[in-house]
Amino acid sequence: MPPSSIDRDTTMPTLHNLGFPRIGQGRELKFALEHYWAGQSDRATLEHTGRQLRHTHWQQQAALDFVPVGDFAWYDQVLTLSATLDVIPERHRQGDTDLDTLFRVARGRDQQAACCHAASEMTKWFDTNYHFLVPEFEPDQRFRLAWRQIIDGTAEAKAAGFNPKPVILGPLSYLWLGKFSQGDSADKLDLLPRLLPVYRQLLAALKDAGATWVQIDEPILALDLPAPWQAAFEPSYHQIQVQGLNTLLASYFGPLQDNLGTAIQLPVAGLHIDAVRGASEITRVVDRLSAHKVLSVGIVDGRNIWRADLDAALATLKPLHAKLGERLWLAPSCSLLHLPYDVERETTLPADVKPWLAFAQQKLDELTLLRDALLSPGHADIQARLADARAIQTARRDSPRVHNPALRKRLAALKDSDALRATPFSEREPLQQQRWQLPLLPTTTIGSFPQTPEIRKARAAYKRGQLNKHDYNSLMRAEIKRAIVIQEQLGLDVLVHGEAERNDMVEYFGEQLDGYVFSAHGWVQSYGSRCVKPPIIVGDISRPHPMTVEWATYAQSLSDKPVKGMLTGPITLLCWSFVRDDQPREHTAQQLALAIRDEVQDLEAAGIGIIQIDEPALREGLPLRNSDWPTYLAWAAHAFRLASSGVGDSTQIHTHMCYSEFNDIIEAISALDADVITIETSRSNMELLAAFEHFAYPNQIGPGVYDIHSPNLPSQAWVESLIEKATARIPRQRLWVNPDCGLKTRTWDETRAALAIMVNATKALRQKW
Ligand code: GLN
Ligand code: ZN
Secondary structure: OOOOOOOOOOOOOEEOOOOOOOOOOOOHHHHHHHHHHOOOOOHHHHHHHHHHHHHHHHHHOOOOOOEEEOOOOOOOHHHHHHHHOOOOOHHHOOOOOOHHHHHHHHHOEOOOOOEOOOOOOEEEOOOOOOEEEOOEEOOOOOOOOOOOHHHHHHHHHHHOOOOEEEEEEOHHHHHHHOEEOOOOOOOHHHHHHHHHHHHHHHHHHHHHOOOOEEEEEOHHHHOOOOHHHHHHHHHHHHHOOOOOOEEEEEOOOOOOHHHHHHHHHOOOOEEEEEOOOOHHHHHHHHHHOOOOOEEEEEEEOOOOOEOOOHHHHHHHHHHHHHHHHHHEEEEEOOOHHHOOOOHHHOOOOOOOOHHHEOOHHHHHHHHHHHHHHHHOOOOHHHHHHHHHHHHHHHHHHHOOOOOOHHHHHHHHOOOHHHHOOOOOHHHHHHHHHHHHOOOOOOEOOOOEOOOOHHHHHHHHHHHOOOOOHHHHHHHHHHHHHHHHHHHHHHOOOOEOOEOOOOOOOOHHHHOOOEEEEOOOOOOEEEEOOEEEOOOEEEEEEEOOOOOOHHHHHHHHHOOOOOEOEEEEOHHHHHHOOEOOOOOOHHHHHHHHHHHHHHHHHHHHHOOOOEEEEEOOOOOOOOOOOHHHHHHHHHHHHHHHHHHHOOOOOOOEEEEEEOOOOOHHHHHHHHHHOOOEEEEOOHHHOOOOHHHHHHOOOOOEEEEEOOOOOOOOOOOHHHHHHHHHHHHOOOOHHHEOEEOOOOOOOOOHHHHHHHHHHHHHHHHHHHHHO
8 A cells, every 4th residue: 555645744854765675575586586597487477576576565665755766676786777877798798688687797697598608796785794796897888778677666666656766876886886897997987977977867767757856875985985086976966967856865884974075065955874873973964964955864773683772863863853854854774675574573583582673674663653753752652652662672781681790700801811822823833733743735625515405404304393303413423424434535634524514604603602593584685596694693692512512523533634623703703693782893702702712622622623713704894994994803803812712732723714805904814823724715826825925924824726616627737736826925834725615515526526636736746845
């Protein structure tokens, strides 16, 4: 049902939303896409699902004064915009742009599997866990209005009786996020003069489709911008103005800081600010806002799942409302894309915790209540609802689930030396060599072995209660045994147990730690059809019992070679969970670190003398502003060391990270003081090691020598050449040989064959040297 015509008080703040989740409450879009890609359904079926989802989502937002359009995407909203502007890499073009074009760009193939050119690069959307498709530009890039999805969506919402507000990424952010396909050094700003007329054309078309307001997102306003980029804003926004269409310029994910002046002066009808992360600058913005402009205040947190403190929000909003009247708009801080749909659907959350949480639907309810409270503060019903909200805040604050006095005591008693190994690496290294007697270029793997359909089936049956614990354990033990036998046959030097028992490297630990809860339906889109269900950290973290010791000691009992213990590090546990908003992230990281420290010490006591603590998310946790990096990196490295330093000198700590950029964080990597770091390098041709070389990184390194993402086998000569390249940068005594990452997505045949090549290449080089 379309929104009823609200009788508007003149000082009534407008309610709107920056974007809604798109994947569907039951992940309908995910399944529709995957069926379509697999050739099990046709395009009409997929389009039908998309239309249904859009209408359902508008319906769910019907209490708002506008519904967002353009937040729906078949794969990714940046890709939708690229198609709109005709930024389709030449290799993926086949006639006019259609849905299959989008999928070719995103996946390297379409439904007919016609094609097979490299997909466009995917990268993280600011500091979220969402990934977008990086636009690829040519130096002579032309733009053209080539795909009408957003325009048609606007008309579609209008026809259905909603008040549409199209949402598009702004021209500066769009260019900033793209790259030249040839890695060109050309300036992306040179493309602006050709880009802006097409934006203008798009805006005009949106107006013709029935929009009176358009939301243009410029999230790069929360970043450190070079002066030419700042300067490009004002002239650009002059150029894209369309008579009769109002622009709301949206910034989010952080304060504007030095971009505040740029944002406030733009020739637009309104400005949206992130009043959660940018709370400190609201007053400055209001003071400088010109008298005709709307201010949209992103007052509820669009990035986290906690119910808002409505009293605090009202205290912020009241003076704004008094000053701005109907020029005050209320919204979540950012798009709700990064949240699950509806906490009411959750049936397995602890009853006391559920009321503390707000998913997308509840965020909108909070906005409505805030508006009503501004308008009729004395209304009994509103008072009652505010009192309920207050009671929830109090219950959460005082809950024993949140506070663990023993842990607090332990934290308070921590000494600096707890986060330092007893001796420096230079002294540990010979002791470790003496203990482990490893050959030159020791070979190992990153942790996981193939998660076969049998393993997944067994786990699902165990979770459903159809398989008892004893039988499940026996099956997992059999998998571990198989992995150990194969590794011994292959002749690897340091073995792993294979992680058969783990569904996910964060969930596995979260489920065993106190302080975590899990939703059943809390899916959030990661990219395309892929979703994650982040665990929720509700309270102080502690480890009631060992989490991995039994599996590790069982694996070790099967071999005379060392078997690595395998843990997820505190920063990765933090970054891949929804975290508490009642204490700094740094404190939560410390608590997680202590839990992992306990596990490390228990592993050591059980005879596991090589322990890997994975931190693939260390880089992801970097703040958006460079000035905030040192603080983050310092507490992140401290948390890692707190987790890893409680062991003897001859116990060897490994860590693992997979990404392609170490230059700017090499100091922090070094500060982890892991005895061995394994990294993903094969696709960079060992270029990545330059950072370690230039920094004279002192500890041992295992650069990945083959790409585990591809089913193709590397040749032995290729692996040898990569190892030789590595020795040009790192002394060979400090090198390890391993794949890029874990092998859980590969088959056993692929794994066995590739590792055999890796081991043979290593042996050939040992002989030569
Ligand atoms: N130990 C993990 C594995 O091998 C590491 C995964 C990761 O780096 N993301 O699967
Ligand atoms: Zn990895």
